[in-house]
Amino acid sequence: MKHTVVKSGLILLTVVSIVGCKKDLLISTPYGQSTSADFYRNADDAIAASNALYSFIGDEYMFAHTEQTWDICSDDQWRAGDHPEDQAIEEFTYEPSNVQLNDSWSRKYEVISRANAVLINVPNIDMDQTLKNRILGEAHFMRGLMYWQFYRIYGQVPIITEEQVIAGTYNVPKASIDEMKAIIESDFTIAAENLLLQNDADNLGRATKGAAWGYLTKFYVYHEDWAKAIETGNKVITGPYALAPSFGDNFKALTKNNPEVLFSIQCTDGWTENVTSIYSAPRPWGGWGFNEPIKDLADEFEPNDERLTYTMGKVGDMIDPGASNGGLQAVPAGLTNTGYFFLKYVNWRPDGGLDNNMNIVMLRAADVYLLVAEAKIRSGANGDNEINAVRSRNGLADVSNATMADLIHERRVELAGENERHQDLMRWDRAGIIDLKAHYAIDRGQWKPGRNFQRPKNYLFPIPQRQIDLSNGVLEQNPNFK
16 A cells, blocks of 8 residues: 555554554454554554654644644734634733643644654664654654744743653653753754655655755754854755745645645645634635734735735635635625735635645745845845845845845745744844834734733743643743743
């Protein structure tokens, strides 16, 4: 059989644990009785375990929705929806008891648990070394990605690795900042060493060297290690990860796995549900209408920048929301509250209904181009080549001697709706490049009035109170929320 489970994202370890078993099914071990002792036997088991690493990332309470919530703090969008926990996050009035803070916590640790199981058991399997390396690389990548997200959201969390699993010590205190940075850098570095440059058609969606290099570049820019950021970023830029001919190719079902897309959540109609699409689409057109962009973001785009039409739908745009809504039609006034909706992850089937073949993009080469440009500009070098590569793809004139203002603009319009803006603004505030408190105090109209960003308190979200309670006090709250 072809191992294409990653495309579905739904097959769990317990379900695939008998793949490749040659025993008669009548005397095989029942699914519920499979344990690590009798599971990790061969290459098929190792592949099944690697497939299970990906099964949570498209969950509603992971990257498909909950992890997108952190960007409603930004100046790009209004929360929409009817959830008070989201309102508190947007307005910087959240407390440790906010349920949204807790939703993805255990899921990320479940991915970490699965990664640790792979790293403990797969090295002992007698199998093809190249395949083994790839699977171990995937485990390091996924564990690194979880800790990276933890780090950006909460700062310090408990680190659970193979050593803690073997010792059976799970209720441990938060790691130090240096320990958090070390595990993230180490996991992505080892992943880059072991993963493939590109995957074949049967393994689309698995992590590659490009994905690991891309996240390393992001990590190094966050920590102002410009030389390393440029080094790892250039591996993406000079690798087989060319920018797509059209910006829109990254957000179409037919071209969703083009080389620019370094990592994405694979969605296939009939197998998976694209929850990001459901949350983004307007309610009258089959969605739930959350996270609506505002006019301030639309006004940031330059005239004739085609990215605007691919990024958001707005009143008057001609869009086909599927046969059930009558085919091609103008977006009517009142379809959304703000007059806009994010279109990047939304498309409709010709016969009606949302197209679940749309992937959820998590990292693109264009992001890395702009990170390299930033590293160069902030280290006194010239970042024009990287910025202009992104701009020229969209038919825009080159910039000369690009400044941080140019870079900030380009990242905002290129990555709008991709969960980067608020984190970008916070790191630029930490560096003294912008005044985020003043920036967020600006009244941007009905849907984004001025808000009170408090530094350093709002640089991080509080540790979920539920997790502190479960730890019996071993896990301590972030200082500004005690």
